[in-house]
Amino acid sequence: MATMTMVQALNAALRSEMERDKNVILLGEDVGKDGGVFRVTEGLYDEFGSERVIDTPLSESGIVGSSIGLALAGFKPVAEIQFMGFDYPAFDQLISHVARIRSRSRGRYSCPLVVRMPSGGGVKALEHHSESTEALYLQAPGLKVVMPATPSDAKGLLAAAIRDPDPVIFLEPKKLYRSIKEDVKEENYLTPIGKARIVLSGKDVSLVSWGTMVHVCLEAAEALKAQRIETEVIDMRTLSPLDFGTVAASVKKTGRIVIVHEGQRSCGVGAEIAAWLAERSMTDLAAPIVRVTGWDVIYPLAKLENYYLPDSKRVLKAVEKVMRF
Amino acid sequence: MKKTVATFKVEYLQILNEKGEVDKRLMPTLSNDDLKKMYRFMVLSRVFNDKILKLQRQGRLGTLASIRGQEAAQVGSAFALQSQDMVFPSFREHAVFITRGISMSGMILAFAGDERGQKIPEGSNNFMYSVPVGTHLLHAVGYAWGMKIRKKNAVAIVYFGDGATSEGDFHEALNFAGVFQAPVIFLNQNNQWAISLPRSRQSHAETLAQKAIAYGFEGIKVDGNDVFAMYKATKDALDKARKGGGPTYIEAYTYRMDDHTTADSAIRYRDQKEVDVWAKKDPIDRLQRFITKKRIWSKKDEDKLLAECSDLVEKAVAEAEKISPPNPKDMFTYMYAEPTSILQDEMKDLE
Structure with missing residues (x-):
């Protein structure tokens, strides 16, 4: 057991999944050297290198759209959208493609990627930085939507999302990133998706x-x-x-x-x-x-x-x- | 101080002219057998295209897009690909699919409204056609980038029209391709019409090929009705990409001879005189003149080929129409790897 914030628990899940499976790659804005604006990917660039922790241009649709191609090429992309309020440029890719690929190919192709987004308010942020628009994604069959409330669940659910054969929108309540600490198991574990x-x-x-x-x-x-x-x-x-x-x-x-x-x-x-x-x-x-x-x-x-x-x-x-x- | 810090040029490539003569200095190495294969793919594609238009008018197929006039752009480029290369088509790429070995009966099944027709066979490196315009460029970029990371000798090629160049995702895709030097080919079929809007309403740029320059890679304008120029431009781009040279943009300057789709009526917005001018530039006639002059093609060969193509297409229609209707449960089956309990409940409700 180690006492962890949610940010640390998420970081631990990313690290252990990247160690376990070399196909897991991270991409997004400022996720590399900077470690992400909330530091969720901190240290991973140094540990796994620039080919697995990739700083992308400022381009939400580009991040998700190219993640689709990477997933088709056998990678397990874990994309970060910097704030949920900025996911709309990527919405077309998520709704029109990510959610539909398994169905419209009748199972020939799938699109197992994870899109992480800090969501929700309560941190006195700027305009467009506090949205909690998860309901939008519930009208998109083909996607799964997950939101942890504790560091332990954050670790187990993110690992489960990465191993899931289907695309997962992973929402991280930013108010909880550092406000609570909890003892989190150090070994790998999965928290099942779809279970309250x-x-x-x-x-x-x-x-x-x-x-x-x-x-x-x-x-x-x-x-x-x-x-x-x-x-x-x-x-x-x-x-x-x-x-x-x-x-x-x-x-x-x-x-x-x-x-x-x-x-x-x-x-x-x-x-x-x-x-x-x-x-x-x-x-x-x-x-x-x-x-x-x-x-x-x-x-x-x-x-x-x-x-x-x-x-x-x-x-x-x-x-x-x-x-x- | 004021000085020029960068200058650019855009080249235009034509090898086979309208009279069926080639520029020997530029002619790529193609055996007589290759020439006949290319011609066969182009003719088969047109016979197929004519047939599906007829079937649509008879109410046997849903709305679909005609490829008439674009056979050289599609066959020439697809013929240059290797099997490990990955194709990301838009909805007007039947000749690409035919060249890549995708079954015509599958395409017919999809046009008839059956998702099973969209299923690409295992081991075939082709993706399904994309309907939302311009969005699939990014998939090709991501796939190509993945091939580069994996050090695989595969290139991705994405087909799209002139209208797609106005979309935001077009920018994001070309930008990513440039930044990550992805081995991808942007095969832009500029057929000059996006439903009712002419190319001039999509961009004020002199060429579409020059758009690549802004993203730091090469763009070339090609006579899209010249199958040899299309083959050569694609082959050069493939060779470059395989050597780590990154992306290439190919503007295939061609013409949409038919309506946008079977739901459109181009007579409302475009001058028949323009269509007549382009009819004289027909890509199939051009190649036929060349191989006839070369004495590797006769009237007898032509008759035999037309009969063979017609037979293949009829067989594909029969095969597609023989397939029993899809199971309604399929709607649920392929939503997730495992159907959720919500879907299981809904499946019971459907019964």
Whole structure:
């Protein structure tokens, strides 16, 4: 065990996967000598050289589009998009090609690459540096979407993403890069993609979230203890495919659910979870499904950021609502 | 102080003129057998093209793009490739596919709306055609770059039109290719029309070949209706790439003789006189004149070839139309290596 931040855990996963498989290569803006703007790739350039840790031109579509060709050539590209708010130039490549190659070739070709992106807000960043637009990728069958909430999961999920035979969008909540530390196993391990994690077990209400919001939910759960409300906190970990089974089993037990996410509410990932439960878990529900999310507005600059991001107060208010029903 | 810090030139290459005469100094080494093979690929491609247009009009195939007029650009370039080289085509490359040995029945199956027709056989180094214009240039660059890292003797070639040069990904691809010196050939078929827009609406540049210069590599303009010039330009670019010389841009100056696709009507926007002028530059007629003058081709050979091509195409149609409809479950089967539980549920819902 070693105490690690999420940045260190991600770095460890990249290093061990690169040691394990020489086809794993990293590419992106400033990922080489500079070690990435968040230092996730720090030291890897010196260790693996410029042919495996590649500084590219400033070119999001170029990074993802050429990664497709590299994947077809048998490499396992791990591309970095510097911030999720800058992924749009690469969107065409991801939606029109990466997601479709296995299907439209009827299995002859596949496109097993990983695209890492720092996502989410809470760090008082510049405009376009705080977006949490994971829902956009849920309309692209063929992709998998993953977001860790802890250093341990970051290491295990990134290793799993790199070994996955399908393309994975790997979202890194930048607020959690250095704000939490945790004991992380030093040996290699894989955290399965597509499996949610029950962070806290409880029988009264389910809080479902991912990324930074898992910690907001845990804070709320702590406060609810004083009211003798036992909260079940679920970290989805994978957003595509969503692990509805774990959520449904939790709702069967608690009958009450609050879904918490940073991204905008309308047609957000929470909407899909709520719709699924409405279709299949109606009789298990003792109260309406409630969402606590970012508002349907442009992500604000630093001074209003805290009014946008869900916090434990908003979560507690939502829990009160479902408990009172 | 003010001085010239860089000057550039763009060359134009033509070897076989409209009368069927060659410039002997530039003529690449090709055996009589090679010449006949090239001619056969071009004729077969045209017979195939004519047939699929007919089938589309009969409602037996969906919307498709005609290659008429571009046979030399496609066959000449593809003929220069080796089997280990990788092709990234756009949606107007039937003659490239035919030259590369992709089955005509597969293409027909795909035009009929069956994804199984898009499946490239194992071991065949060709990628599926790309529909989103200009986006696939990057795939070729990445693949070529990968070959370079692996020190493999393979080159990637990407086919695209004049319209694609206006796309953002065109810039990103040429830029990456230059920076990483990827062994890639940008085979730009400038057929002068992107649906209804003439080449002048895509770029104010004098040539499209000169775009390569801005990215630090060579661009050449070639008579795209001259199969020998196309072969030579591609062969030179391949030799250069294999020696570590990096990318080359080839502008094949040609003409789209038909509508953009079967869903288009070019009469709305282009002058028939322009089409008539280009009809006289036909790439197949030109090669036929040359091999006839060379006395390696007779009327008898021609009749025999046309009958053979027609027979092959009819067989391909029959083969494609014999295949039973696809299993609806295939929609789900190929989404991921393992279908997700969500897809498994949806598959049950479909039943």
